[in-house]
Amino acid sequence: MEQELDPSVPCCQHLLSAILAMEPSECLISHARACGGGSITDQVQQFISDHCLSTPGDFHAPYLKTFLKKLITQVEFDRGCVLDHLYELYAHYISSFKDDSLGKRDGRICKRISFLFPDGCSELLSFPHSRVLVFSLQCSLNMLEGDTGCSIWPSSLFLSELILSHPELFSNKSCFEIGSGVGLVGLCLAHVKASKVILSDGDLSTLANMKFNLELNHLNVEDDMLQRNKDPNMVKCLHLPWESASESQLQDIMPDVVLGADVIYDPVCLPHLVRVLAMLLNQTNLGSCRQHASCKGHSPNIEHENGEHNHEYAIDKSDGGCKAIYNDGSSSLSKEAPVAYIAYVIRNIETFNYFLSLGKQANLDIVDLTDSLKPVNLLCYMKSYNQATVRLLRITCSNIRNIQ
Numbered sequence: 001m002e003q004e005l006d007p008s009v010p011c012c013q014h015l016l017s018a019i020l021a022m023e024p025s026e027c028l029i030s031h032a033r034a035c036g037g038g039s040i041t042d043q044v045q046q047f048i049s050d051h052c053l054s055t056p057g058d059f060h061a062p063y064l065k066t067f068l069k070k071l072i073t074q075v076e077f078d079r080g081c082v083l084d085h086l087y088e089l090y091a092h093y094i095s096s097f098k099d100d101s102l103g104k105r106d107g108r109i110c111k112r113i114s115f116l117f118p119d120g121c122s123e124l125l126s127f128p129h130s131r132v133l134v135f136s137l138q139c140s141l142n143m144l145e146g147d148t149g150c151s152i153w154p155s156s157l158f159l160s161e162l163i164l165s166h167p168e169l170f171s172n173k174s175c176f177e178i179g180s181g182v183g184l185v186g187l188c189l190a191h192v193k194a195s196k197v198i199l200s201d202g203d204l205s206t207l208a209n210m211k212f213n214l215e216l217n218h219l220n221v222e223d224d225m226l227q228r229n230k231d232p233n234m235v236k237c238l239h240l241p242w243e244s245a246s247e248s249q250l251q252d253i254m255p256d257v258v259l260g261a262d263v264i265y266d267p268v269c270l271p272h273l274v275r276v277l278a279m280l281l282n283q284t285n286l287g288s289c290r291q292h293a294s295c296k297g298h299s300p301n302i303e304h305e306n307g308e309h310n311h312e313y314a315i316d317k318s319d320g321g322c323k324a325i326y327n328d329g330s331s332s333l334s335k336e337a338p339v340a341y342i343a344y345v346i347r348n349i350e351t352f353n354y355f356l357s358l359g360k361q362a363n364l365d366i367v368d369l370t371d372s373l374k375p376v377n378l379l380c381y382m383k384s385y386n387q388a389t390v391r392l393l394r395i396t397c398s399n400i401r402n403i404q
């Protein structure tokens, strides 16, 4: 009897992860072939049956039906032998799930995104014990539902890889995301132990879906910004349309790190987006200054002490991050300058250039980090996502004197 496939070998992990993430059928077929050294052998079919389809859950049915059809067609085309069990399963899906069943199911699906850490990465802080990290995410089949926020966009996959690859940039930091969509970035931030995770979106149905996803992944959701809860599993969710965001609304947030994935796309929204970024990054304008942990015992609010609003900082970027040293005579007082990481895919260069010009007008310092800060490729099984198409910006407030 031929040996069963080992589920822990990379090609089997890729096939299983691709099915859970609901990658297109062509992608699954190519992973299945890779497992069988070029053809979809009996062992590969047995692996699919035992490990990929054993607990499919109702929500997967129409997707699995399409995949099974493709799989059977491919094996027959190769003049191979289809396992009886796969024929039976396909017959079951045909009779149980008619084509209109998708509509009746409200168009919601649950994807499971697996981050696969390659050998040699297990020492990563974010990943001390296991080589696979899986998050479940309810998404919409209709990309435009929830003002685009109920789908997973490539930039949030990229930012998630960045967070898990460089946890030191986010761990123990207060992190705030704009346009959070399904909430994947927030799950990764909580995983690497950001000291605070605040997610936001301007669309209420997206926000409801995001909260559902956080709870699905065992995080607690808090709506009230004022509540100071030390629960490490607590994530705050805010309804924050950029158009109406005010300084007083942002005053309680004061993040160390601002994140945004695929938020640069609508020219109408860009002036508001840039205004929000400028308010979050230029925290001297927000009424009070945060204090770095090393400054205990000093005044937490140099702005109020001096009565000035235009402090000059020096910014030290030597370690890849940003540390601001206030240049107000108080040499012992230092604080991390807030920094934004924005991942984006250029779909329209004019829109992107418009964003850059608005950023300049708002005194934002925008640096392209794509070539210098690369995440590990943790989603190599996803053929629908290409890390190389995503670019990364670091944005700081340029009322800051760079000492580099």
Ligand SMILES: C[S@@+](CC[C@H](N)C(=O)[O-])C[C@H]1O[C@@H](n2cnc3c(N)ncnc32)[C@H](O)[C@@H]1O
Pocket: 146, 147, 148, 149, 150, 151, 152, 153, 154, 155, 156, 157, 178, 179, 180, 181, 182, 201, 202, 203, 206, 240, 241, 242, 243, 260, 261, 262, 263, 269, 272
């Ligand atoms: C293309 S989606 C990206 C979602 C998520 N960041 C991702 O990458 O998967 C853009 C997100 O920004 C939100 N958004 C768009 N315009 C907005 C606005 N004016 N104010 C607040 N959020 C907005 C949408 O609701 C949506 O969640």
